Amino acid sequence: MNHSSNGKVAIVAGGGGIGGATARRLAQAGTAVVIGDLNPDDAEGIARGIVAAGGRAVGVGCDIGSEASVQAMVAQAVNTFGGLDLIHVNAADLSVIFRDSNAVDVDLAVFDQTIAVNLRGHLLCTRAAIPELLKRGGGAIVYTTSAAAFIGEEERPCYAMAKAGLNALMRHVASRWGQHGIRANCVAPGFVVTENNLKTLPEGFADAAVKRTRSTRLGKPEDIAAMVALLLSAEGEWINGQVISVDGGSTMR
Numbered sequence: 001m002n003h004s005s006n007g008k009v010a011i012v013a014g015g016g017g018i019g020g021a022t023a024r025r026l027a028q029a030g031t032a033v034v035i036g037d038l039n040p041d042d043a044e045g046i047a048r049g050i051v052a053a054g055g056r057a058v059g060v061g062c063d064i065g066s067e068a069s070v071q072a073m074v075a076q077a078v079n080t081f082g083g084l085d086l087i088h089v090n091a092a093d094l095s096v097i098f099r100d101s102n103a104v105d106v107d108l109a110v111f112d113q114t115i116a117v118n119l120r121g122h123l124l125c126t127r128a129a130i131p132e133l134l135k136r137g138g139g140a141i142v143y144t145t146s147a148a149a150f151i152g153e154e155e156r157p158c159y160a161m162a163k164a165g166l167n168a169l170m171r172h173v174a175s176r177w178g179q180h181g182i183r184a185n186c187v188a189p190g191f192v193v194t195e196n197n198l199k200t201l202p203e204g205f206a207d208a209a210v211k212r213t214r215s216t217r218l219g220k221p222e223d224i225a226a227m228v229a230l231l232l233s234a235e236g237e238w239i240n241g242q243v244i245s246v247d248g249g250s251t252m253r
């Protein structure tokens with residue numbers, strides 16, 4: 001694989017399944033990548049794999065719920081690679097999702113924790129990144145949202161509210177900075193099998209989930225990474241302000 005530099009620098013905020021695949025994909029196109037994750041070992045592991053394959057990457061511990069931590073991640077990109085052009089804001093706190101019951105019963109601590117990371121954390125990444133993107137004459141942002149934001153479900157209202165908020169944040173950023181050369185879009189994955197969610201999948205879930213798609217299989221992190229890479233690339237230059245579903249046809253809007 002050719003990793004020769006394309007001169008671009010990206011942050012992937014939130015490694016894991018989808019973020020890890022995005023980081024590898026961007027690096028393959030010659031982009032230098034900073035991976036920030038709550039789990040520094042995972043972030044460093046993704047970066048080591050990219051470097052071993054001939055790419056440029058560093059992994060850093062980052063809690064996107066903390067403004068200082070987000071600023072340090074952005075500073076790492078600027079100090080190590082000379083600036084920032086692209087950011088995939090992808091992290092989500094999924095540790096409380098099984099307690100995200102319904103609007104009447106849900107513990108407000110679950111709401112607060114979900115919003116603090118999955119929505120406020122994305123705002124923190126946005127406001128730390130934009131000044132750096134502007135210094136380079138523009139750039140692109142992709143947020144990972146979810147069909148939960150628009151399909152309506154009996155459960156996980158806090159997760160859905162955070163994702164709906166992300167779609168609004170993205171439309172604001174595209175509107176406010178589009179004419180300054182910054183594009184913002186959301187990718188809405190369908191069910192993507194990752195190392196993390198494989199550990200907690202109830203028996204029979206995968207088969208039932210395939211039936212809800214219009215596809216022969218569930219999603220892979222690389223399916224989402226391909227769309228994120230397009231949205232962050234020069235080929236995606238005229239795509240702005242969109243929520244794009246990559247879900248094997250599960251939803252049709």
Ligand SMILES: NC(=O)c1ccc[n+]([C@@H]2O[C@H](COP(=O)([O-])OP(=O)(O)OC[C@H]3O[C@@H](n4cnc5c(N)ncnc54)[C@H](O)[C@@H]3O)[C@@H](O)[C@H]2O)c1
Binds near residue numbers: 019039147194
């Ligand atoms: N996998 C799916 O089916 C699916 C479907 C729709 C949307 N999504 C969204 O895709 C994104 C990535 O999910 P994934 O499936 O790859 O999950 P994952 O668990 O593999 O990755 C999520 C990563 O976010 C990190 N993280 C959690 N809290 C953080 C914080 N405060 N600061 C920084 N990093 C933090 C975790 O350590 C983890 O590495 C999430 O936003 C999720 O909501 C996933």
